[in-house]
Amino acid sequence: MAGALTRWMFPQVAPRRVAVLRVLVYLFVPLDMLLFTAGVFQHPGNPGGYRPVLVARLLGLPAPTQGVVIAVFALVVIACLVAATGRLPRLAGYAVALGFGYWALMAMSFGKVDHDHLALLVALFALPSVGAVGERTSAEATGWAIRFVQIAVVATYFLSAYAKIRWGGWEWPNGATFQWAVTRRGTFVGHLAEQVPFLFHLGQWGLLIAETLSPVLLFLSGRALYAGVAFFAAFHLITWMSIAIHFLPLVVCLTAFLPLERLRLPGRLGFDRGIRKLGAGKAGAGSVPLG
């Protein structure tokens, strides 16, 4: 039993997967700050609205001033660009984790908290622990980092099913929450969808069931796993098309379930540094598929 749990928490994963995931994650973080948590740039002008969340209070983090915001933004962007190329994976990686962690706390301390950043934050803290990716990188250390990200992704889905029932009660799947979302922020596609009888009612049941079953992703492999990942990716795409909510920080982490080690990255930009000498054959032969 303990052996099975250990094998599950420390699966043998090709280190190259972490190298590729780093590129995706570290290039995504600056975009996140510019597009999705860009509200932070406006926060210094609204000191009265600052309501720091618990972690920010415990750490005694200073309120966002113009100087703090610019400094954190610059630090994170520079560290991201360094880490994305595989250089200084620990130093640059933890700098991104701490810097973006502070950024996210500032973003969520003005009366509105988003729930799509958990997996990204976990990824930022887990990925540096693998260190440099090379011939001698431990497949178990890689496996844990990937597994931790996967757990955070699944937790986001599963725990949101729990929250729906905790707050919405069993009325949730039979209520009008989807209609509420489309009425408040529906796109053209969303308003088309609202014309279809029973679609939202069925969709609510489908979503609740899928989120409840999401932990199976942690135990599937091969085609069944990819089908599950495709399902959630499609769910996010449809949500984005109909109510313009994208959950991209979570989607980026959803790729941790895929054999990213088989992707070849543009070498000219240096993103394949430390990966190049690890051919996919080595990665494939030296590890078993996750799941």
Added chain:
Amino acid sequence: MTILRPRSRPPAERGGPPAKLTRAGRSWRAGVTAAVVAVLLYGTVVGTDDLFPFGPMVQFAFSVPPDGEIRSLHLEADTVTGTRVEVPIEPWSVGTRRAEIEGQMTRYRRDPSMLQRLAVAHGRLRPAHPRLTTLHLVTRVIKLRDRRPAGESEIEEVVWRVR
């Protein structure tokens, strides 16, 4: 990006076999995982948004009764040109998100001058638009019947004459 086909044989190894995790290396990793999962479970079962990032995943975690109503907050404004326009409550428009105002509605009701900041931000972010003279924070109420919209009304929440 292209997909690499796994080669039939691995290239010769350099620098010895891959390192294995030590007992300590496994222990701290297992401990961190367990701790994060435990805090998440705590946050989900009894926590609030205050526990970010370990709080409950409350996006759309509320139910709307099939014959209930849908309320949404809108910002309407009179402009110097004498027209009344709807101003999106978005960071690129007024420097704040709708949900941030909704989350602090009682404060806005008590202190309408908090709206001044929105007008100032709008002047800075949308300089080409006519200046706003009076802001109206309005709740739009849509009545549902069998989960579908069946009627609409408005409630004026806060009015602020821009200084």
